[in-house]
Amino acid sequence: MAVTLLLDSSGTSSAPASIASIAVQRSPLAELCACLHALDEPGHHPASAAWVARAHAELDTALLTTAAVWAPLYGAFRARYLLPLSAGPRRTLEEELREVAELPIGDFVAMTVQALIGKNDTELAPRLGEDVLHRLRLISSSRMEIGARLRADPEAVRAELLDFLAAFAAAAFDAEWPALRRALDHDAALRERDLRRKGALALADLPTAAHPSGTPPRIVFDKLYNATARVTPDRPCLLVPTVHGRPHFVIKHYPGYPVVIQYSEPEGDGAPTLETARRRLAALQDPTRLRLCYAILRNPVATAELATQLGMTAPQVSRHLRRLREAQLVHTHRRGSVVYYQLDADALERLGPDLLSALYR
Structure with a gap:
């Protein structure tokens, strides 16, 4: 809206x-x-x-x-x-x-x-x-x-x-x-x-x-x-x-x-939008994506390794990771030809306050 x-x-x-x-x-x-x-x-x-x-x-x-x-x-x-x-x-x-x-x-x-x-x-x-x-x-x-x-x-x-x-x-x-x-x-x-x-x-x-x-x-x-x-x-x-x-x-x-x-000018890095909060909540509704969040919370992990840990194919994992990336819940970095994913713990922690702030506006 x-x-x-x-x-x-x-x-x-x-x-x-x-x-x-x-x-x-x-x-x-x-x-x-x-x-x-x-x-x-x-x-x-x-x-x-x-x-x-x-x-x-x-x-x-x-x-x-x-x-x-x-x-x-x-x-x-x-x-x-x-x-x-x-x-x-x-x-x-x-x-x-x-x-x-x-x-x-x-x-x-x-x-x-x-x-x-x-x-x-x-x-x-x-x-x-x-x-x-x-x-x-x-x-x-x-x-x-x-x-x-x-x-x-x-x-x-x-x-x-x-x-x-x-x-x-x-x-x-x-x-x-x-x-x-x-x-x-x-x-x-x-x-x-x-x-x-x-x-x-x-x-x-x-x-x-x-x-x-x-x-x-x-x-x-x-x-x-x-x-x-x-x-x-x-x-x-x-x-x-x-x-x-x-x-x-x-x-x-x-x-x-x-x-x-x-x-008023937003405090911090900018004002969170309601759409951002909605996307993050929607991404976290899926049980598989919650398991992915757990797997990449502490350390960056490559797609192939995540597929092995979760018993899925690499394309299946990639689709779920894309949703998390679109919701701005993961960081990525590349080493050679391998892309590693890690959960943005700060973004996840801010989800509650961000949602509340967006609703207050």
Whole structure:
């Protein structure tokens, strides 16, 4: 499953999708909500542990309780309006909150319902009927309560949410923002340099991205659902760097608004993909391949010797080894005409954390 961005010029402008279609946009509102998500799910965000501990020590209980109430809106499936709603010059938090306040109420309701249910289904809203409330009830009572309030008075829900975000920012975010902004500015400068060098295809350098051939050009992101969105000069793609959002990789593509990608740089050697984890799990399901893993765990072994040890033919062993190699679970090296195989024990050990990390994104 994947989200595909088509890089073309299907808007009103005749210019091709290029660097003009993509912008790096720092967003204090997006980073505030990344902080709030880390506060709600600290186990997913170890890099934010110090900030979370400080917030719990310094904030009053009422504000922390209110933060938990609104948590479904800034969860892993973020409400679209909590990321930049338009491209343009750098904005303050107050300006971004004002843009949410001026959002058409039907769009506010639809984006809220998307976040509550965790789906990109635009057919759900602004029709907020009993069927939607029933779905929310099956997910959690807290989401159903927000949905019921939204149905009764969406303007009041928006006003309460914006008041909370402003109050929380004053209490626990504004003092952090200068240091966060410097880190985001540094990341943004590097990303802008890549855009100048590579144009729109610099998107392929983002975590879990690929650039398969095709017309129009496209970037494919490894995600847990299928969707396609067009990036044009009239509907740009906004790249929003984050510090506290790690490890999540958020792509929002609500109709009529810019495509937004909130990203953080992967730690270590790179972000594992869900497809890599799937291939490894599939390769290990076969009992014969498990026996091969045992045979090549400690020492490199040639195919002929493995065939002798397992009582198989060399071609049979080769087919199983190919599956392990495609799953990136073995190392190979050649001595003369003989190829030796050894299990990548580190890759096997990381399989659990890699799978969990891919699911968190």
